[in-house]
Amino acid sequence: MHRKKRRDYILKLIIAEKSSVGQAIAFVLGATERGDGYLEGGGYLVSWCAGHLVELAQAEAYDEKYGKWRYEDLPILPEHWKYTVSREKAKQLKVLRELMKRPEVDSIVNACDAGREGELIFRLVYEYCGCKKPMQRLWTSSMEESAIAEGFRSLRPGTDYDRLYRAALCRSQADWLVGINATRLFSVLYRQTLNVGRVMTPTLALLVQREQEIAAFVREPFYTPEMDCGTFTASGEKHKDRKAAESIRSACNGKTAVVKSVERQKKTVAPPRLYDLTTLQREANRLFGFTAQQTLDYMQSLYEKKLATYPRTDSRYLTEDMAAGLPALVETAAAVLLFSTGAKLSVDARRVVDNSKVTDHHAILPTGQVKEADLAALPAGERSLLFLLAVRLICAVGEPHLYAETVVMLDCEGHSFTAKGKTVLQNGWKAIESAYRATLNNKPEKDGEDKALPELSEGQAFANVRTAVKEGFTSPPKAYSEDTLLKAMETAGSEDMPEDAERKGLGTPATRAGIIEKLVKTGLAERKNRQLLPAKKGVSLIAVLPEVVKSPALTAEWEHRLKQVERGGLSGPEFMAGIAELTVSLVKSYSAPNPGFMSLFPAPVGSRSEPVGICPRCGGKVREGKKGFFCEKQDCGFALWRDNRFFASKKKELTRTVAAALLGEGRAPMSGLYSEKTGKTYSAVVVMENTGKYVNFKLEFEKGAKK
Template sequence: MKLFLCEKPSQGNDIAKVLGAGTRANGCLFTADKQICVTWGIGHLVEQFQPEEYDPAFKRWSFETLPIIPSQWKLSPKKETKKQYNVVMSLIKKANSVIISTDADREGEMIARELLDIAGFKGQIFRLWLSALDDESIRKALSALKSGKETESLYYAGIGRSRSDWLIGMNFSRLFTLLAQQQGYQGSPLSVGRVQSPTLAMVVNRDREIANFIPKSHFVLITQLQTQQNQTFLAKYVVPENYLDADELCLNEPYIQQVNRDIQNIGTAIVKTVETKREKNVPPLLFALSDLQSECNRLFGMGAQQVLDIAQALYEKHKATTYPRTDCGYLPESQFKDAPKVLSTIIKVNSNWQKILPNLNVIQKSRAWNDKKITAHHGIIPTMGNVDLSVMNDDELKIYDLICRRYLAQFLPYFEVDKTLVQLQCGRHILQARGNLIIANGWKALFGNMKESEADDNQGIPSLSKNQNCQIILSEVKALKTTPPAHYTEGTLLSAMKNAARFVTDERLKQRLRETEGLGTEATRAGLIQGLIDKNFLKKKGKKILATEQANVLIDSLPDLLKNPGLTALWEQALNQIAEGSMTLADFMKKQENFIRMLMNNCLKQGINLGKIEIRKCPLCGKPMRKIQHTKGTFWGCSGYPECQHKEADKKSVSKAKKSSSANVTQQIANLRSLIK
C-alpha cells in the first residue's frame, strides 16, 4: 500500500480528491482498490516528554535537579489526538511506501517523520513538495516527487529547534522561579522562552521608553502664500543645518522668531523650482496572517487570537477563504486562471460589489502572482465555492470582507497621485511647499475610511511657474513638542515580532532575522501573546499592551542572550546549517547543552532582583519567607534557615506544616554549580 501522510484533514481531502481516493474510512481515505491511502495528522500528533516523565524526581522544582538534559529524547502521543495517532501508526505499519505530504517546511517535515521514526518504518520514503493546494499544483507536484533523502535534513533541523526550545524553557523557567522564591516570591512561575522572552523584552523596553521620555520643545515656521489668482497654499521655512540638532529639530526660538519678522517685512516670495512627479501605487499584497491580524486590530480592535480563530472558521466551517496560517502574501502563477471564478463568487455572494464590476480588469496580473515568492502556503484569498454570508456572524463578515477587498484590489487600476515640491526664496530664506493631487483613486476606492491617516502635505498646490511672485499673507511660529512612541497594541506587537531585525544591531544577525521572518511564526505569534497575558506578564488596557511588574523583574534579571532577538537569529543560522547538511544534529545539541550550562552558571552568580514585587518577610529576622512543599503539607519557612528556623502555617494548606525538609538554599546552589561546571 502507498500511504500519503498529510499534516491536516483539509490537506488530506485536497490531495485525496486528485488521487481519486474517495472511499472514506476511520481517519483516512482510500482508492477503490485500496492500493493508495491518504491519512493525516492534526498538526503534531506527538509531543516532547515532560521532565517528570523522564524521572519522577523532576516533578519537584529544585536547584539540585538543574540543568535537566535528557540523555535520550522521548515523545508521547498527545491525549487530545490519541485516536488519530493510533490510526496513523497502524497505517504506517501496513504501508510499503510513504509519501510525506505535509507542509513544505521544517515543521511539516518533522510532523511526518517523527511518526515514521516511532513506527520504525523501513520502507521507501518520498516527498510531495507543495506550495499550494489547487488541483493543478497538486498534479504538478505528484509528477515530480522528491526522494525522502532530499528533505530528511529538514527533519533534523526541526528536531533541533524543538529540543533546544525545550531546554531553554524547562531549565530557565525553573531556575528563575527558584531564584525568585529564594527571596520570598510566591507568584506564578517566571516562564522563560526563546521567542517569548525577547517579545516580552520589547514591550518592557517600550513601556520604559515612554515612561522616561522627556518632551523636547522645538519650533517650525509656517507661511501662507497667495498667487495673483487668489489661490492659497502653505509653505514651511527650511531651517539651515547649523540651526538644527541631531534629530533635525530647531530648538532656537529667538532665531526662528527673527526669521519670521524678516519674512513678514519682505512680504513676498519668488518661486525658484517646481517639481511634479506622478506616482502610480500598486495595490497591497494579499493577506498573510499577521497582516490580517494587525489590520483587524487597527480597524476593529480585535485580538490576534480572535482574528486567527475567525479566519480558521472562515476556512474550515464556512469554506469561504483559503488556509489562514500563512506568512505569504503571494499566489502561485498557476492560480491566475482561477481569477474569473473567484471574482464571480465574490460578486455573487455580495451584490454590493456589482458597482465595481465595470472597473475590474480580469487580465491584469498584479505582483501578487509570483511563484518565486511562495512559501509553504500562499496568501489568504476567497474561495470559488458556494459561500453563504447569512450564516456568518458580524466579525466573520468583517474579516471575509477585508479578504475580498484585498483580492478585488489586484484587478483595479493603480492609485495615481501627483506629488509636487516647490522651493521659494524670501530674501535670504528658503520656503518649501509640498502637495499631493489625486489623479485616480483606483484600488484605494475599495478602502475608503479604512486607510491609514494621510500625511500633513495632502494639500493641493496651485499651478506655479519659475520666478513667479507670491504674496505672504500670513506667517506663524509654531511651538511643538516631541511625543513618545505609542504603547504596543496586539497589532503593532505582531508587526514588531515579524520585523524584529530592527531591534538587532549586528548586521549579519539583522539579515538572518529578515530571512526567517523575525520572532515566532504566523501560526504561533497570536498564541504566544495570549500566553504572556495568561501568565500575567502582559496586560491589556483598552487596545494597549502593557508589561506587568512581574515582566519587568524577569526582563531585568534575564541575561541579554535570552531576551535579545539576536539569539533567535543565531539559532536560525545554526538550524539552517543543519537543513543544508553542513552541521549535524548531534553537534548542534552538544553546543546547546554547553550553552545551557554556561548560561545557567552565569545566571546563578547574577541572581535576581525582585524590584517592586512585594514579598513576605520573616517577623523574627526580616529575611524573605519561602513557601515550602512537604509530603505532610505546605508551610512558610524563613530563607535564613538553619540560623533562623521560624515557620508559619500556609492558610491554603489542609495539613499543618512540620519542620522543613528542604535543603539549605546555599548548599543547593553550590551543588548546582558543581554540576554545571
C-alpha cells in the same frame, strides 16, 4: 466492512493533520466508507493526527527527582529524547498505529500541513509507532479539489523533506532545553514561577525596552512660522525657541512674499505586494483590531473550507505557472466584493510573479471557490479577511498610482518658506483600496495628504501676507500594537545578520501569534486598548535576565541557523550543541539570585506573606509560594512542594494548615487519606522527616486503626 486478505490488495495510508482536512482529501480520492477514526475507499485509507499527537515528555519523565524544581538538578540535558501522548489523544494514535501495521498498506503519505510544524507532527507519529514503510509527501498550498488532485499526481519521496524535519525537531528540542532549564533556574532563584522562552523572552524584551523609552521621553515644544498667501499656506523652519519664530512672524506679517522656485515631479506608487501571513496579521490588526492569533485561526478555517490558500507563508509572490490563471481569479475576487468603482480591472501578472521569491508556499490568495460560497454564512471575522484578500489581489495586479508633486520655495523679508502640493494623475490601484476602505465601519486614520497647489511661477509675488506661529510638541515613541510588534519581531536583530541570511527576526510567521498569546497568558504582558504592554512581572523578569537569554539579535541568529539546518548548511547536532552549551553556561553563571533584584519579586500579598513556620534546617522563616513552602534563606534550599508524590498518591493537598503543623510539630493528623490498595479512605498522622538534604513523609496509625 469486509476486507480482502490477499497480499495483492494494496492500500495507501494518507495521514492529514486534522480531521476536516482528512475528510476533504478523502472526498477527492473517493474514500467514502467510514471507519473508527479513518475513511476508506478507492485504494486509500485516510486518517488524521488531531494536531500534535506526539509531544516531548516533561522533565520528570527522565527522572523522578525532576518533579521538584531544584538548582542542583540543573541543567537537564536529555541524552535520548522521550515522547509522550496525552490521554485524550491516545485513541487516535492507536488508530494510526493499527492502520500503519495493516499488511495491505504498502506506503504512507504525509498529508499534514505543508510546512515545518506539519512535517514534525507527522514524523513524530511515524517514528513513535515504529513504522518502517516507505513514505511520500503531499505538498499543496490549497485545499481545492483540483489542487489536492494535482498534489497526488506529483507526490514526492518523504526523504526529500528530511532536512525540514530535522530543522523542526531542532526547534522543538531547543525550545524545550531553554524553556525548561531557564524557567526552572530563575524560578528557583527568585522563588516564583518565571516563564522564560527562547523566542518569547526576547519578544518581551522588545515590549519592556519600548516602555522604558516612553517613560524616559521628555516632551519638548517647537514653533513653526506659517504664512497665509490666500490660496495656500507655506511653512518656515521649526524652532525650539519661541522668540525666534515670533521674530520671523513679526518681520513678515503684512509684507510681500516672492516665489523663488517651483519644482514639479511626477511620481509613481507601485501596487502593494500580496500578503504573507505577517503582513496580513498586521493589516487585520490595523483595520479590524484582530489579534495575530485570531487572524491565523480565521485563515486556517478559510483554508480548510477551500476559500483561501495556505496561510503560514513568508512569501509575497506567486510562481510563474500561476500567471495564466490570474485574470480569472481576479474576476472572481472582484465579483465577491460588496462595492464597485466602475473601473476596468487591470491584470499585470509580472508584478506578483517571481519564482526566486517563493519559498515553501506562495503568497496568500482567495481561491476560485469563493464564487460559489455562501459568504453571508461565514463568521464575520472570516468574511472580513476574505474581502481583504480579494482587495489585495486586485490592487497587487492593478495599475500604478501616479501623481505630480509640487514644491514651492518662497522668500519674505529674507526668510524662507516652503509649500507642497500634490495632484493625482492616475488613481490606479488606489481607487480600489479607497472604495474598499470607505465600506469599513471603523475607517482607518488617513495620513496627512498634501492638497493641490494653484498654478505658480517663479517671481510671482503675494502682497500683504498674514503670518502666525504654530506650536507643536515632539512625540514619544508609541507603545506597541500587535501590528507594530509583529513588524519588530520580523526585523529584530536583522542589522546584525548577514545580508544573505535566509531567516531574520524572532520566530516565524507561523509561530509569532502563539508567542504573543503565551506572553499574555503567563501574565508577562497585557492587552490594553489595542496596545501590548509589559506587565509588572514582565518588566521585573527582563531586569533579572542576562543578555544571552533576552537578546533579540542572538535569538534571530538561532532562527537563521534553523533555516541553515533546513537548507542543509548546518547539521542538527551542530545546532543542538550550541543550544546545550548556552544552557550549561547559563546555569553555571547564575547559581544565586542578585540581592539587588529580590525586591522586584516580593512575597504574595495577604496571608501568604506571613511566615508559615520555622525552617527545621537553618531556623529561618518559611513562606508560602505558588509551588509550595520555602525557606526564605537562599542558601538553605528547604522546601515543601505542593506537587509532592506522597500527598498526590493519597489524593490530598499540602495546604497551608498542614504545612504549619508539619513545621511546628513535625506531624499533622489527616483524614480522608486514599488507599491505592483498597480504594478506601482512612485517617492517620503524617510525619515529616528532614534528612538535611531531602524531606520525606511517613504515616503513623493509632492503635487499632486500619489503613
